[in-house]
Amino acid sequence: MIDIRILRQIYILLFLIIAQLYIPSYVISRDIMLFPDLVLIYLVYLSLLYERYYLIIIGFVLGLFQDFVSQSNLIGLFAFSKTIAGFMLGLLSKYDRVWNNKIKLGYLFLTFQIHYIFACYMMFDRSITSLAFTFKSSILESIFMLILLLVVNRFILIDNKIIK
Numbered sequence: 001m002i003d004i005r006i007l008r009q010i011y012i013l014l015f016l017i018i019a020q021l022y023i024p025s026y027v028i029s030r031d032i033m034l035f036p037d038l039v040l041i042y043l044v045y046l047s048l049l050y051e052r053y054y055l056i057i058i059g060f061v062l063g064l065f066q067d068f069v070s071q072s073n074l075i076g077l078f079a080f081s082k083t084i085a086g087f088m089l090g091l092l093s094k095y096d097r098v099w100n101n102k103i104k105l106g107y108l109f110l111t112f113q114i115h116y117i118f119a120c121y122m123m124f125d126r127s128i129t130s131l132a133f134t135f136k137s138s139i140l141e142s143i144f145m146l147i148l149l150l151v152v153n154r155f156i157l158i159d160n161k162i163i164k
Helices: 004-022 038-046 052-070 077-094 101-123 131-155
Strands: none
Touching: 004 038, 004 052, 038 052, 038 077, 038 101, 038 131, 052 077, 077 101, 101 131
């Protein structure tokens, strides 16, 4: 029999995937668009509930599912980057009570930055796209995701807050 907690997490994940399909991207300039990644925010939330090895597996499965839904020409890109994010977010649950909010925010920014550097570098044509564009795009995307995470943390998460 399926545990009620697992069933609730599956319902939340299905809702997030459907919402991910309908949330618009935000155009910053003619070459930079920001995509809200609700699956990555959900992975951050799961880092408070599960250990590192679960996060690695969950990150891989969520990333692979996101690959099939959004980028069929680059199968494995989000699976790889979400696996790395799951590995890094495993430290968040381990040091949740030790780190203060500034260190947590800095570490989350670093995790988002690494995730988006891999994603941006592999997503665009590397012969045309410069590394400066990849870093600029990943920094803007990481800042956007950190702001979105703070909004979710403030207004949606009631019991289990990421940033207290």
